[in-house]
Amino acid sequence: MTDHAPTALRTHLCGQLRPEHIGQTVTVCGWVGRRREHGEHLAFIDLRDHTGLLQCVVDGAHDLRSEYVLRITGTVRPRPEGTVNAALATGEVEVGDCTVEILSEAEPPPFPLDDRAADVDETVRLRYRYVDIRRDAMQRNLRTRAQVNGAIRRAMDAQGFVEVETPMLIASTPEGARDFVVPSRHRPGTFYALPQSPQLFKQLCMVGGIDRYYQIARCFRDEDLRADRQFEFTQLDAEMSFASQDDVLQAITTAVSAASEAVTGRRVVDVPRITWHEAMGRFGSDKPDVRFGMELIELTDVFAETGFNAFKAPSIKGIRLEGGSEATSRSRLDDLTDQAKRWGAKGLVWMRVEQGDDGATTLSSPIAKFLSEAELAGIVERTGAQVGDLLFLVADEWLATCHVLGLLRLELGRPPVDEGGLQFLWVVDFPLFESIDAATGRPVPAHHPFTMPHDEDLHLLDDSDAEALLQVRSQAYDLVLNGWELGSGSVRIHRPDVQQRIFGLLGISDEEAQAKFGFLLDAFRYGAPPHAGFAFGIDRLVALLVGEENIREVIAFPKTQSGTDPLTKAPTAIDDDQLDELGLRLLPPPAS
Missing domain, CATH: 3.30.930.10 (Bira Bifunctional Protein; Domain 2)
Known part of the structure; x- marks a missing residue:
C-alpha cells in the first residue's frame, strides 16, 4: 500500500497497519463499520476508511454507533492467538489501550454498507449516494x-x-x-x-x-x-x-x-482488426463480443435450388447452440421466435439435432419435411452439428439476417461481463452511408459528414446508382471491448473537392453548409493538414x-x-424571475 503523509488528525490510515507497526502508538480516523461487544466493558470496533478495516479494542464503547466518525489513538499489538483474520490485510494486528474522540455522530445508514447493498433499490442508493460511495x-x-x-x-x-x-x-x-x-x-x-x-x-x-x-x-x-x-x-x-x-x-x-x-x-x-463486413457476417454485429464462439454460418448456397419458399431469400445464415437441444423447451423456442420477429425477422427456424434409428444424424424441425435430403445433409455438414445441438436459421436480406442472428447469438451465448477476460477489437472500413432515404433518394451518412472515404472508392461517389454509394467504405474505425463499443474515430476530409461532393450527395447546399459548419469550413481555407482522430468512453472502459x-x-x-437525480431532485423547475431574466415562457402542460 502506498504510504500517505500524516495529517493533523491522524498518523496512519486504517488499512496500513501491519505486524511491523507493533508497539507503535498510532492515531487513526474513520467510520464505525461494526461494533461487537466483548464482556461488560470492552468492545471491538471495526474502524473503516478508504484503505480498509482496522480492529480497535475500546473500553466503554456503548455510545459508539454504526457510521460514527471517530479518531482513535492507541498502541498496535498482535491479535491474540486464534483470532487472526486472514481475510483482512490488517488481520494480524489490532489497536488497544484506545482513547476515542467522536468527531461526528451519525444517524443509522439508510441501507447496509456491506454486500447486502447490492439488493438495495438503485434509486435509494442514488438518493444517498454520499453513503453509497463509502462501500x-x-x-x-x-x-x-x-x-x-x-x-x-x-x-x-x-x-x-x-x-x-x-x-x-x-x-x-x-x-x-x-x-x-x-x-x-x-x-x-x-x-x-x-x-x-x-x-x-x-x-x-x-x-x-x-x-x-x-x-x-x-x-x-x-x-x-x-x-x-x-x-x-x-x-x-x-x-x-x-x-x-x-x-x-x-x-x-x-x-x-x-x-x-x-x-x-x-x-x-x-489488438486484432476486422472489417465491418466481416464483423457483421461472422458475428452479426459491428461491435462483436469475441469472448465466445457461436459464429454465424453461411448457408445461402445450400438452398440455391430450394423449393421451400421461405428460404428463397438473398441470404440464409444459421447459428449452432452446442448441447442446446435438451436444455431448450418448446415454450422457450416459441419465445425466441417471437423475439426474433420483434428484432425484425420474418421468422426463425429451429432444428434439433438427433440420432436416427439407423444411427445417422437427423434434424427435427417443423419445417424439415419441406426440405430435401441434400439440403438437410448440407445443413448438418456446414454447421458441424452434433447430436444434442440446437440450430437456428434466418432467411432475409443479408444485413437483416446478420442483425437478427447477431442479437440471438448474444441472447443465447454471451457470458457475464466479468468472465472471458478483456477482448479488444478494432472494427475498420465501415460503410460511408448506412442506407438510402426512401423519401429523398439521398444516402444517409453512417458517421458525421467529415469522414473521409477510402481513396479507391472515391469514384463511386459519382455513380448515379444508389446501391453503388452503399459500397463506399469510409476510413472510420471503432474500438470494441467484450461487445461494447468503446469509441469511434475516422480520418477527416481535408480536401474541399471531396467535402463538396459529400455535401452534394447529402443534399446540403453551400448556404446550409456555411450556416451549420461555417467556422470550420472557413478555417480550412487557411491551410488544413490531413488529420484523423478518435474518442472513446472512459465510463465504459472503467x-x-x-x-x-x-x-x-x-x-x-x-x-x-x-434521467433524474434522486439526490438533488434534478431536473427541477426554475422560478418566474429566472424565466423573465432569460426572456423565456413555458408552454402549458399537456392535457392529461
Whole structure:
C-alpha cells in the first residue's frame, strides 16, 4: 500500500497497519463499520476508511454507533492467538489501550454498507449516494477510474499529445443526438449548446498547428439512457495531424494498454482488426463480443435450388447452440421466435439435432419435411452439428439476417461481463452511408459528414446508382471491448473537392453548409493538414475493467435510467424571475 503523509488528525490510515507497526502508538480516523461487544466493558470496533478495516479494542464503547466518525489513538499489538483474520490485510494486528474522540455522530445508514447493498433499490442508493460511495465496491470503482485517467494522461503525454481544453458553451451542431441547450441572458432568444463532443474544435486545433491534441472531455447528449449511456459522459478525445488510420489506432491502443495495465497489471500487446463486413457476417454485429464462439454460418448456397419458399431469400445464415437441444423447451423456442420477429425477422427456424434409428444424424424441425435430403445433409455438414445441438436459421436480406442472428447469438451465448477476460477489437472500413432515404433518394451518412472515404472508392461517389454509394467504405474505425463499443474515430476530409461532393450527395447546399459548419469550413481555407482522430468512453472502459454491467457503478453521481437525480431532485423547475431574466415562457402542460 502506498504510504500517505500524516495529517493533523491522524498518523496512519486504517488499512496500513501491519505486524511491523507493533508497539507503535498510532492515531487513526474513520467510520464505525461494526461494533461487537466483548464482556461488560470492552468492545471491538471495526474502524473503516478508504484503505480498509482496522480492529480497535475500546473500553466503554456503548455510545459508539454504526457510521460514527471517530479518531482513535492507541498502541498496535498482535491479535491474540486464534483470532487472526486472514481475510483482512490488517488481520494480524489490532489497536488497544484506545482513547476515542467522536468527531461526528451519525444517524443509522439508510441501507447496509456491506454486500447486502447490492439488493438495495438503485434509486435509494442514488438518493444517498454520499453513503453509497463509502462501500468497498464504489471506493474501488472510483479509485480505479482515477488510475485509468492518470494512465491515459501519462500515455498521451509520452506520445507528444498536448492537452487542450475546448469550450463547454458552443453553438448547436448536428451530431446525431439532441443537444442540451442553455439560454443566453445577454442575448434573449438565443441559446448555447453543451458539446456532444469536441469534434469541430479539435479539428480547428489541427488547423492551428497543435499537431497532436487530446482531452479527457465531458460531453452531453440528450438521448434515451441505458446501461452504457448517460446524459453526461467522459471520453478520451484525440486528434493527430499528418497521420493515417494506422497512426491513430497505434496511439489509442497505447493509451488503452496503459489503462489496462494500471488496473490489471497486463498490457494489451496487440489488438486484432476486422472489417465491418466481416464483423457483421461472422458475428452479426459491428461491435462483436469475441469472448465466445457461436459464429454465424453461411448457408445461402445450400438452398440455391430450394423449393421451400421461405428460404428463397438473398441470404440464409444459421447459428449452432452446442448441447442446446435438451436444455431448450418448446415454450422457450416459441419465445425466441417471437423475439426474433420483434428484432425484425420474418421468422426463425429451429432444428434439433438427433440420432436416427439407423444411427445417422437427423434434424427435427417443423419445417424439415419441406426440405430435401441434400439440403438437410448440407445443413448438418456446414454447421458441424452434433447430436444434442440446437440450430437456428434466418432467411432475409443479408444485413437483416446478420442483425437478427447477431442479437440471438448474444441472447443465447454471451457470458457475464466479468468472465472471458478483456477482448479488444478494432472494427475498420465501415460503410460511408448506412442506407438510402426512401423519401429523398439521398444516402444517409453512417458517421458525421467529415469522414473521409477510402481513396479507391472515391469514384463511386459519382455513380448515379444508389446501391453503388452503399459500397463506399469510409476510413472510420471503432474500438470494441467484450461487445461494447468503446469509441469511434475516422480520418477527416481535408480536401474541399471531396467535402463538396459529400455535401452534394447529402443534399446540403453551400448556404446550409456555411450556416451549420461555417467556422470550420472557413478555417480550412487557411491551410488544413490531413488529420484523423478518435474518442472513446472512459465510463465504459472503467466499467469493463472492474467487471460492472452498468456504467452508473463507476460514476460518482449518475442519473437514473429515467434521467433524474434522486439526490438533488434534478431536473427541477426554475422560478418566474429566472424565466423573465432569460426572456423565456413555458408552454402549458399537456392535457392529461
